[in-house]
Amino acid sequence: MTKFLAVTLLILSITAFSQTQIKILDSENQKPIPYAKLILKDKDYYKNTEENGEASLENNEEISEIQSFGYENLKVEKYQQTYLLKPHFNDIETVEITKPKFQKSFSVGRVKKNSMGFSASTNSWVIVDLFKNEISDEKIYINRIKIPTEVYKTVKEATFNLVFYANENGKPSLKKLENMVISCKTGKNITEIDLSKNLISFPKEGLFIGFEWIINEQNKYNYTTTVVHIDGTKEKNIIQQGIAPTFKGYESIDSNILSNNHSKWHHIFNGKKVNNSNYSLSIQLELTN
Structure with missing residues (x-):
């Protein structure tokens, strides 16, 4: 001993x-x-x-x-x-402020789990999807966001960046519009973000919304898996490291999912279908006027 x-x-x-x-x-x-x-x-x-x-x-x-x-x-x-x-301060131009009416409610996107998942290791990425505004010409706000999350059992509580980018001719803007650090519990849950006290404007051209993993000790976990090599040989019980949480996608008509590995944005599926399907991120926006 x-x-x-x-x-x-x-x-x-x-x-x-x-x-x-x-x-x-x-x-x-x-x-x-x-x-x-x-x-x-x-x-x-x-x-x-x-x-x-x-x-x-x-x-x-x-x-x-x-x-x-x-x-x-x-x-x-x-x-x-x-x-x-140093804190970043922007020069604020005169902005016409429209007070929310809270008379109507709408939803964009879907909370639907599928076998298609998005996870990260220490070599991470940013993933976003385009959420289109097809409602009306009036001022619309994001009131609440729902996201299916899965956190491995050894992680008590995971955190991730919920990111927002402007839609610039079908591509995310270079700079983030908004970044929120979100916590989610262990296990499979619907993580809800209440924005009712700090509404986010949902423009006519829509927004790119998605995830950026936080790579730190809090979110790390080890898991055992089988590694399949190019020659077809397999190695069982290999310990690998992951970063919580895991997110889901669902089958859709077309795909607007883009990723960024810290160099430039590109379509994650490169125009090709996976299992004869296109996919969207499983996120639901609850909107109000």
Whole structure:
């Protein structure tokens, strides 16, 4: 038992020395910035800070840029233990504010589970779908959003970014319109986001809405699977790492799903059907006037 304990402590000490801790803070109030994105130099994956604004970096990981919605992007030139992000302030033009009437309710999209799923590993991506406004010429708002989510049993509560992009000639805008950090419980659930106190305008041209996974320790889980190689050979009971949650799609007439792996937007199905079907993201928008 003593020898086992000594070996365990040695492994833990080696792991600790192979990592460095950093913290991301708001430059105005010095508060931690949770879930900030760390773009890593010469890596095809990124990391996010934890809820306390901290993150661990391996010795072979070097930050090239730090991003967080509502803040200016920070180019990193040298290593620091603490980084400060400046809040991003936009010049606001005069805007005519229309008060919601809440007289009517509509819905766009569907909450329907299918075998088609979207999941992530440490090499993650952003997935969005186009939600069209085909209701009327009056002002419409998003009141509530419903999303089927699945969180692996070892994760107590998962978080993800619910992202909104403008529809610019059938493509998502370069910059996000809105980003919300959403929590979802363990298991299979319908995660609901109540926007009644902070309605989002739903324009005539519609919106691209979808998910960006948060890559941190909170959302990581290990699972066992069978790996099938190109030559047809199989390896059973292989432990792999995933990032919660998993999302669903459903069969539809056509597909407007696009993904972004941090370079550019592209159609996820490349115009090809999967199992002779097109797919849409399983998201339902509840709208009001």
